[in-house]
Amino acid sequence: MALSRTVWFDAEQLRTAVAMSTVIDRVREALIGLHEGEFEIPLRFAPGVGNFLVMPVRHIASETLAVKSLSANFTGRRPALSGTLTWEEWHTERHIGADAAEATAMRTGAVSGVAADLLAAPDARDLTVIGAGGQAPDQIRAVLAVRPISSVTVAALTRESAEACIARVDGEFPDVRFIASDEPRAAVAGADIICCVTPSTEPLFTFNDLKPGAHVNLIGAYRPAMREMSGADVARARLFVDDVEAVAAESGEIIEALETGGLVREDLRTLGSALATGEMGHDPARVTVFKSVGVAVQDWALMRALVDTTAVAGSD
Template sequence: MAPSRTIWFDAEQLRAAVDMGTVVDRVREALIGLHRGEFEIPLRFAPGEGNFLVMPVRHIASETLAVKSLSANFTGRRPALSGTLTWEEWHTERHVGADAAEATAMRTGAVSGVAADLLAAPDADALTVIGAGGQAPDQIRAVLAVRAVSSVTVASLTRESAEACIARVAGEFPDVRFTASDDPRAAVAGADIICCVTPSTGELFSLGDLKPGAHVNLIGSYRPEMREMSGSDVARTVLFVDDVEAVTAEAGEIIEAVENGELDPGELRTLGSALATGDVSHDPERITVFKSVGVAVQDWAVMRALVDTVDIDGSD
């Protein structure tokens, strides 16, 4: 019997081990697997009014388990997310752990990349990211992994915070033009892809601010009182979600639209189903929206990418 091993990857080690393109690919595969019933995944546990999150998931065929536990504090703590992500295998005694805040940033970026790859215009050239916190750089990395974007605008409450976000990532993309903004409505005008990663409780822009054919990822809001677009606007788009049960319980935009009778939850379509069938094509006249509150299979995908990439048995 092999000896029991616990291997830990801190934020820097995780980032060095797995590139964003690989995480995008693994998240795409996991979402298709979720649609096909390949995972056992309960609704996440969010005690303390969402101050803590516990997200377990089991991949049935491989008998592997990923569990993430987080504390989420957006009232001034840096980083706002802190916790651990663990990987267990039924057939071995090894245990793998990783920094959950870093893993969350990577998988949250990756799911935006998956959605943009499926739903955005093939020639999308301009990206706007609203929010300049810890999740924002990976939104940029993931979208640029799937589209040849030449210009990126980062919009935040202050131009200084947007500039600080740009400073963290611009060096990785020397051929991309970066612009800082403190006006979200102006920042989305003309953008082909918009990624929202804020804890906002009010709409950041309206549907009329967007160009026809734009694609929007709503990633930041994850509680009923939060929303980055109005429910009415979301209901008027071509809408996809990560998990129907999760968004109807947690996503403010979806809950608002359902309560107002503008959206039938039975008609919600998951990104995984669209990926599996491949029957989605870009319509230059329609705005698409992907709403995600985070699904545990995304965390499993990060750890799958890690254990597939790195010699975690230490035989090197």
């Protein structure tokens, strides 16, 4: 009888093993697969006020399972996210585990890259990231993987935290100009792409602060009490979501827009459906918004990328 094999990837090993461009490709494929019914994915378990998250997903055809468990603490703990992401296969005894905080940052960056690749101006040059925590660097890496960005502004509560975030990534992109800001509303003016990665409970800017044709990724707020734009402003945009059931239950922006009548559920179009049909793209006259609360297929996609690109032995 063959021996089982359990392999663990810590944060550094995971990032070394899988390129952001590969994760973007796998997340794109997984979102299309989600639209086409290829996954069994229950609504995630978030007990209490969201201090813990458990996110399972099964890919039906391959009989593979990814399960992520996280603790989320935004009250000063570093890192704010901590946990494990595991991969199981029905046909082998192989078990693969990875650092969930690093995995979440990478796959969350990747979904922003997928959305920006579809919806942002092809010649987008200016990126603004609001938030300087653990998720922010991969937002930068992912958008720069799909667009010819020449200027990146990081806006945070303090200029010092924005500068610290920039210091984590500027060496990777020597030809890009980085700017630190403590004024989010000013930072979005004129930006081609905006990525929001905060646990904010109040809107960070208004629709009128954005230029026509801007694309916004709302990634940070994942509970009903959180919002990075107002529901009214989100309803004014050309809107896409990662999963209708998930955002209707968990996104403060979407819940507000639905409750006030700015949106109806039929207005919620998934990014996967837009990718599958190929009929959507950049509209220079309209602001586009992609709202994600995070769905488990993104975790599955990252682990699929890890399995595909790494020689990990298993049992037959």
